[in-house]
Amino acid sequence: MGSFLHRHRSAIPYLLLAPGLLWLVLFYVYPSFQMLITSFWSGTLETGFTFSLSNWTTYPEALERYSTQFGRSILYSATATLLTLLIAYPLAYAIAFRGGRYKNLMLFLVVAPFFTSFLLRTISWKIILGDDGLVLGPIKDLGFLDPGFRVLATPIAVISGITYNFLPFMTLPIYVSLEKMDRRLTEAAEDLYAGPWRPGGTIAGAIGGGIVGALMGFSFDFSLLPAIATGAIVGGVGGTLFLNEAFVRVTLPLSLPGVFAGSLLVLIPAMGDYVNATLLGNPSTNMIGNVIQSRFLTNADYPTASALSFMLMIGILAVVAVYARALGTENLTAGRGA
Amino acid sequence: MTDPARTNLDLTRRRFLQGTALTGAAAFLAACGTSGTSATPNAGAPSAAAPSPGASDAPQVEEPSPTPIDKTVAAELQFANWPLYIDTDDDDSTKHKTLEDFTAEYGTVVKYSEVINDNNEFFGTIKAPLEAGQPTGWDLVVLTQWMAARIIRLGWAEKFDLTDMPTYTVTLEDVYRGPDFDANNEYHAPWQAGMTGLGFDRKVTGDLTSSNSLWDPKWAGRVTYLTEMRDAVGLTLWNLGYNPLTVTTEQFDEAVAKMQSAVDDGIVRAFTGNEYAEDLVAGNVVLAMSWSGDIIQKQLEKGSLRFVIPDEGGVLWYDNMLVPLGSPNLYTAELFIDFVYRPEIAAQIAAWVNYIVPVKGAKAELAKIDEDLAKNPLIFPPPEMLAKVRPFKSLSEEEEVYMNDQFSTLIGV
Numbered sequence: 001m002g003s004f005l006h007r008h009r010s011a012i013p014y015l016l017l018a019p020g021l022l023w024l025v026l027f028y029v030y031p032s033f034q035m036l037i038t039s040f041w042s043g044t045l046e047t048g049f050t051f052s053l054s055n056w057t058t059y060p061e062a063l064e065r066y067s068t069q070f071g072r073s074i075l076y077s078a079t080a081t082l083l084t085l086l087i088a089y090p091l092a093y094a095i096a097f098r099g100g101r102y103k104n105l106m107l108f109l110v111v112a113p114f115f116t117s118f119l120l121r122t123i124s125w126k127i128i129l130g131d132d133g134l135v136l137g138p139i140k141d142l143g144f145l146d147p148g149f150r151v152l153a154t155p156i157a158v159i160s161g162i163t164y165n166f167l168p169f170m171t172l173p174i175y176v177s178l179e180k181m182d183r184r185l186t187e188a189a190e191d192l193y194a195g196p197w198r199p200g201g202t203i204a205g206a207i208g209g210g211i212v213g214a215l216m217g218f219s220f221d222f223s224l225l226p227a228i229a230t231g232a233i234v235g236g237v238g239g240t241l242f243l244n245e246a247f248v249r250v251t252l253p254l255s256l257p258g259v260f261a262g263s264l265l266v267l268i269p270a271m272g273d274y275v276n277a278t279l280l281g282n283p284s285t286n287m288i289g290n291v292i293q294s295r296f297l298t299n300a301d302y303p304t305a306s307a308l309s310f311m312l313m314i315g316i317l318a319v320v321a322v323y324a325r326a327l328g329t330e331n332l333t334a335g336r337g338a
Numbered sequence: 339m340t341d342p343a344r345t346n347l348d349l350t351r352r353r354f355l356q357g358t359a360l361t362g363a364a365a366f367l368a369a370c371g372t373s374g375t376s377a378t379p380n381a382g383a384p385s386a387a388a389p390s391p392g393a394s395d396a397p398q399v400e401e402p403s404p405t406p407i408d409k410t411v412a413a414e415l416q417f418a419n420w421p422l423y424i425d426t427d428d429d430d431s432t433k434h435k436t437l438e439d440f441t442a443e444y445g446t447v448v449k450y451s452e453v454i455n456d457n458n459e460f461f462g463t464i465k466a467p468l469e470a471g472q473p474t475g476w477d478l479v480v481l482t483q484w485m486a487a488r489i490i491r492l493g494w495a496e497k498f499d500l501t502d503m504p505t506y507t508v509t510l511e512d513v514y515r516g517p518d519f520d521a522n523n524e525y526h527a528p529w530q531a532g533m534t535g536l537g538f539d540r541k542v543t544g545d546l547t548s549s550n551s552l553w554d555p556k557w558a559g560r561v562t563y564l565t566e567m568r569d570a571v572g573l574t575l576w577n578l579g580y581n582p583l584t585v586t587t588e589q590f591d592e593a594v595a596k597m598q599s600a601v602d603d604g605i606v607r608a609f610t611g612n613e614y615a616e617d618l619v620a621g622n623v624v625l626a627m628s629w630s631g632d633i634i635q636k637q638l639e640k641g642s643l644r645f646v647i648p649d650e651g652g653v654l655w656y657d658n659m660l661v662p663l664g665s666p667n668l669y670t671a672e673l674f675i676d677f678v679y680r681p682e683i684a685a686q687i688a689a690w691v692n693y694i695v696p697v698k699g700a701k702a703e704l705a706k707i708d709e710d711l712a713k714n715p716l717i718f719p720p721p722e723m724l725a726k727v728r729p730f731k732s733l734s735e736e737e738e739v740y741m742n743d744q745f746s747t748l749i750g751v
Contacts, residue, residue: 044739046491069751130620130621131620131621132620132622133620148559150622153559153622282606283606283608283748290750291751294749295746297461298462298751299742299743299746
């Protein structure tokens with residue numbers, strides 16, 4: 001047996017891959033083909049469905065009809081990804097570099113929300129963000145807010161819900177990336193006169209802050225100019241204070257694989273999410289996940305639902321491919337870092 | 339890249355990719371084949387009979403020689419129901435006296451799950467096993483009459499042996515006998531009937547009486563409509579002066595347009611199933627299209643909630659117990675249905691649930707428990723109230739598909 005394996009040792013990698021591939025074929029490739037076939041059906045639940053290649057028109061029709069929800073899904077998930085990045089990066093940085101004895105405790109606290117079900121966490125946000133609830137109630141009682149003000153059933157609540165639910169997915173990969181970085185590189189950088197990044201830090205911070213402000217303004221339905229201005233100012237101040245060259249030239253590039261992995265883990269599920277929009281949103285914040293659910297469950301319109309799922313999958317693949325190109329992480333993971 | 343030390347196994351990357359492609363293609367062909375057969379069982383059952391829903395449905399699902407039901411009492415009965423729909427202990431929300439009484443008499447433990455929030459949502463969960471001919475895991479489910487009609491039309495409901503249910507056959511109120519989807523009442527048994535109207539917090543809105551309040555900008559952002567198409571559209575039709583029982587497509591379009599204007603103006607906060615009750619208690623919502631019994635039950639938590647049938651009119655509906663096809667405990671389910679059709683048990687449930695009771699003699703029994711409740715118009719509606727409510731028209735499949743489609747667009751999906 002041993003010598004048989006030795007003679008065919010070039011086959012061993014494929015044998016090792018076999019269980020994983022089998023799982024993929026059974027639970028991904030086959031259902032995807034099944035979905036593709038379903039999208040070429042026409043008919044109704046009671047009269048039965050028939051397959052026909054001429055039903056390819058389902059795709060452009062579905063795309064045109066639900067283009068708003070598609071666009072909204074991309075916008076909301078992009079904003080949520082950016083927000084999780086903004087929150088998770090400092091968090092992961094603090095845990096990795098300043099954690100010390102409390103590193104494990106802090107990591108546990110990051111993951112602790114996952115001990116509760118996803119649905120319960122989102123429902124608990126409904127209670128926390130209630131119009132007269134824990135947060136808004138006292139503020140309204142003190143008179144700082146108009147009684148008609150609400151956070152629930154707005155895009156803010158939906159995006160915040162997505163951000164909250166997917167935060168650990170962004171924190172942990174970035175933490176891992178930063179953790180295994182060689183600290184001596186930053187020391188070396190500082191020895192070579194790396195100091196506060198001026199004026200680059202201010203400018204980069206301002207531009208970045210402006211972009212984030214614009215994105216948030218657009219998805220939260222705020223007026224754009226104040227949003228961009230606030231974002232730029234906050235970004236500029238933050239950039240001046242926190243960005244130094246050692247960070248920008250050494251730490252940041254080395255942590256990009258973690259950022260990339262974390263972004264994918266947030267962006268991809270967020271695009272198909274429907275729970276947050278259902279529980280925390282209103283009729284005009286519905287995402288493509290809600291549409292697919294409605295088409296499938298309420299209307300029994302399986303062809304359209306399958307077509308939408310397929311287009312969502314292709315769309316996500318396209319976005320990820322572009323993102324991977326933009327980040328250029330192939331070079332970074334080629335072994336040239338820590 | 340080529341490995342210079344390659345052995346004779348010749349599993350090159352090209353060969354490997356070809357193998358994967360072949361597997362994928364095989365899966366593709368398998369999927370093609372499966373879709374063919376999975377489409378036809380759907381088409382088989384209903385299209386074997388007359389395609390028009392309605393009169394000829396009972397004969398369609400009659401088997402030539404029905405297999406005898408296994409007459410043993412099961413140890414467990416899986417019962418799926420809507421929330422707030424059975425008498426519940428005030429202190430312990432998992433204890434239900436009716437279920438305990440049933441267990442005391444027959445020994446069967448009833449596993450009660452309040453998992454139904456919306457007819458379509460629940461149908462989605464049981465559709466796949468029913469299509470595949472598998473048991474759904476439920477022995478009893480409660481669904482509104484139009485969904486019950488669809489399930490019976492599709493042949494997915496078990497047929498009762500009415501000789502096992504002597505009480506039911508006697509005490510069922512006449513108005514529920516012989517609907518067009520089940521002429522002999524042998525596939526469904528009404529659980530409760532109810533009305534759809536306005537639910538509101540009178541401390542905030544005052545006492546409302548007209549459905550025009552649903553379009554009042556004063557409550558913008560704090561109003562919810564129902565995802566139940568027939569209820570939401572029904573109330574709107576009355577508001578426009580039309581009768582839901584005789585709705586035409588044009589009237590329906592008008593109603594949808596009116597609701598669309600409320601959505602566009604930001605008046606409607608959300609379209610909900612039963613969730614509106616929690617929102618009313620929490621104060622997020624001050625006015626909601628509501629179901630008659632829910633508000634009364636929530637008054638325990640928030641005393642200022644009220645329910646009214648709007649002056650313009652409300653919608654009448656009834657929910658029905660069905661036994662999904664493939665349930666192993668049909669006999670026990672029949673016993674349970676018969677049990678809840680005893681007037682004293684029906685009165686016990688009605689005293690808590692506050693919906694319209696479909697059981698003859700329940701009013702007298704309820705008077706023994708609680709005089710005031712026996713006079714409660716929501717449980718035993720007087721003729722004036724019944725005159726203001728109508729059920730939604732029984733729809734053909736085309737109409738249903740069209741209306742569901744338009745309504746889905748309205749609610750943003």
